[in-house]
Amino acid sequence: MDRRGGVVSLPDMPAVIAENLTKHYRVADKKPGLLGTAAHFFKRRYKTVEAVKGVSLAVEPGEIVGFLGPNGAGKTTTLKMLSGLMEPTAGRCEVLGMRPFDRRPSLLAQITLVMGQKQQLMWDLPAADSLRINAAVYDLTRRDADARIDELAAMLGLTDELTRPVRKLSLGQRMKVELVAALLHRPKVLFLDEPTLGLDINAQTAVRDFLRTYNADQGAAMLLTSHYMADITALCKRVILIHEGRIIHDGSLDALLDRFAPFREVALEFDPAEPAPPRERLERFGEVESAEGHAAKVLIGRDSLASAVGAIMAELAVADLTIHDPPIETVINRAFDEGKGQA
């Protein structure tokens, strides 16, 4: 039992469960221009947005799950329902065995929501002041709070950033300090909405490493949305794809590749002494992804890979040939294209 955060032992139970989670909401629908403004003044028109349509998922304790989808797919709305910010229109969800929208302090003391675009730190003060408030909110003694701040700051490579006004910090530094504030109470469940948004490569890597270490140390469950595929491949063994409010894939990254990328990318470099083969000739072997000068990339089905590579080597003047899985971005885009067709 954790003396402060209230505790939890959850034998055999997913940390996060959603069942047919649905969210509809009304938004004002105003036409542009003076007439539209006048009409809007006298009679408001609304339209109903179906943001999430029957999402079911479960996240086990200690699991990191990537939650992917294009803009407006329903990722953030789902995270907001799971963290108790929004009440579902239908369906239900539980986090650590409790209904999030009840906002019981005992649940709130064990979860966190980090939103890359929103911040909780006081802008005009050093982050240390905001952290003092958070320590009191989560009922930590000063000694415990200091120890945890030191530990988290060391993991994130923060030094004097905590004593500088937040407005003077770079975006990357600010995100790191936001993470300290969000994780001070050692939450068991983390909802991370674009935590690396806008960060440079070094800061992205630091945040990724930090999340991996936190997950290993604390055994926390994480549901992570990101537009950076490097985040997903570095952290998540399992991914959930959501498109237009519906889940179109829930499984391992490998299963995703098998399902939406049953092909390999074959990169070819041709002998510069010979004329490069025309595109039409390459299309005999598979889908030509690119063909410029003496280099080309061809997508070839896994089933016919061996015979196709043999034919290429026999028929073309190949100087170099490499085979690898297609980039994850390509796979995800294919999945969404397929999902669009289903929707």
Next chain:
Amino acid sequence: MSQSPSNIGHHAPSITAHPLFVPRRFFRLASALTTSFYALMVEYRVEIILWGIATSLPLIMMGVWSEAAGTGEFTLDRVGMIRYFLAVFIVRQFTVVWVIHDFEWHVVSGRLTPFLIAPLDPWWRFFFIHVAEQLCRLPIVILLLAGSLLLFPEALWGDGETHGLWTPSWDRVALAAVATYLGFILRWWMQYAMAMGAFWLERVSSAHDLLFLPYLFLSGMVFPLGELSNRLPESATLLGMTIPIGSLVYELTMLTPFPYMLWFPAILISTEGDAALGGVSIPRAFATLVIWIGLMIALQRFLWRLGTKHYSAMGA
């Protein structure tokens, strides 16, 4: 996934949470919030000085009314008026509330979101930032008060005739201090309850301007409320019935929350005896304060429950 979503509800965890009103936790929270927000307010020290000056309307009214009171047609004489408005000025400094603007900004900008996923009701933060601002304002209040006493020394020394040295009794000062803080709490909860409108309206602070009008006139900021029954016609005949206008208006005013936000504590400090209270006993005044505070808290809690559901649609 080792378990399907249909397992919802099984194996509910046992969770122990600290009750909020454990004194140790209360003081730790109050201390952390007050000191951190004090640091924030010190960052805005120039604004605080301007706010202090901006709330000096009672000092201007003191100048106007002290001259008028010289005619002897009012319930308070010149020194009484000066002391009353100085007391109003002091009470006003501790009852300044801007929570509706703060809350509106948090809702509209989405800054309320982090507060909603913390195990502490957001009112704590909005309340204690006011407490910190009062502490920050204190030196400015003392300076303005000293300046006023230099301009009107008779407020302190008396006029040598009907008024001697201004020395309110300790029990009276203690009652005034409690009344002032209850007045602040009442004004705070009233405005906070109204601030819940931010969940539905983009600019709820505009609607609040409507509330400022009755506050201005019925709180005693512009004139001592004893003048209501004194200056209005004693009675009028309507449909054959004689209506005691002056006392009726006074009684109705005393049923509203506004007199207890300024007038009541100011009268306690600036006068002796209960005559200036005009028939409103001290226990009745405190009871009215407490009842209004209870009503406002209940209203705010009700609107909060509705509003947080509605917040969903506003891009929480």
